[in-house]
C-alpha cells in the first residue's frame with residue numbers, strides 16, 4: 001500500500017511581499033522583514049526533512065500539474081479568476097482580495113500548480129496508483145471564497161480537488177476534514193448548499209476569520225447539515241481534539257460514508273505556532289491521521305488525500321509533517337520529534353470541562369446529519 005507525495009520547487013517561490021503579515025507600511029510602523037509569517041520556507045523545510053531523513057524514498061512521487069481554468073471555475077467565479085490572472089502579469093503582482101493576501105508576478109502560475117497538486121493527488125488515489133497521498137502544496141486554499149481570496153489563499157485547492165473528484169472522476173460523495181486551526185470559510189462558502197461534499201472544519205473559535213465557523217453554520221437548502229463546524233476554545237490540545245474527532249468527526253464521516261476523504265492539513269494548531277493558541281504536538285497529528293485512515297479503510301478502501309493548508313513555525317512544522325507522512329506510509333523516518341521532550345507536560349493533553357461542553361454542543365447539531 002503506497003503513499004503518494006506531492007512537492008514542487010515553485011511552491012517554495014510564492015512571494016508574499018516584504019511585510020510581516022500584512023504589507024509593510026512605514027508610516028503605520030509596519031516594518032519590512034525578510035520572512036513573512038507565511039513565508040514558503042516553512043513548508044520547504046518540511047519537504048527537506050522528509051528528503052533528508054530518507055523517508056521520501058519510501059513515498060511514491062506524484063507530479064503536480066497546473067490546474068486548468070476549467071478546474072478552477074468549478075468552484076470559483078470567472079471574474080475572480082480573471083482578477084488574479086491580470087494582476088499576476090504585473091511586475092509587482094497583486095492581492096487576492098482581502099489586502100493581506102499578496103502574490104508576486106507569476107503568482108497565478110504557482111497558485112494553479114498548488115490546486116493542480118491536489119488534483120494530481122486525487123488522481124493518484126482514485127486511480128489506485130497509491131492508497132493515500134500527501135500534497136505538500138503552497139499557497140494554501142481553505143480561506144479562498146468563490147469570488148475572493150483571503151488569508152494567504154488564492155484558490156481553494158481542496159475544494160477544487162473535491163469538485164474535480166465529483167464531476168470528473170465519478171466519485172459521488174467527498175468528505176473534507178479541515179484540521180487547520182483556522183476556519184475553512186472558503187470551503188464552506190463553496191459547498192454551502194451542496195450535500196455531495198461533507199465539509200467539516202475543526203478550529204480555534206474566532207481565531208480567523210473571527211466572524212465565522214460557529215456551530216450554527218450548518219449549510220443551507222440541499223446542503224443543510226452537510227457543513228459541520230467544531231469551534232474549540234483557545235488553549236486546547238490533544239484532549240480536546242481527540243474528543244472532537246471521536247465524538248463528532250469520525251461518527252459524521254461514518255454516517256456520510258464518503259468515497260474519498262480529503263484532509264485540509266494545516267499544522268497551525270501546534271503548540272509552537274505563532275498564529276493560534278492551541279497545543280497539539282507532532283505525535284498528535286499522527287494520531288489524528290491514524291483515526292482518519294482507519295475510518296477511510298472502513299468506508300472507502302483507505303482513499304485519503306491530505307492537502308497542505310497553514311502552519312507557520314519553521315522549527316516545528318517539519319516535524320508535524322514528518323510524523324503524518326510516517327503514519328500515512330507506515331514507514332519510520334528513523335528520527336523522533338526533536339522538540340517532544342521540551343514540549344511535554346505543558347498542558348493540553350487532557351480534555352477540560354469547557355472543551356467537552358463545546359464539543360458536545362457541536363455533536364448535537366452534527367447528529368442531525370441526514
Ligand SMILES: O=C(CCC1CCCC1)NO
Nearest residue numbers: 151180182208268310311
Ligand atoms: O493559516 C491561515 C492564515 C491565518 C492568518 C490570515 C490572516 C491572519 C491570520 N489560515 O488557515
Ligand SMILES: [Zn+2]
Nearest residue numbers: 180182268310
Ligand atoms: Zn491556518
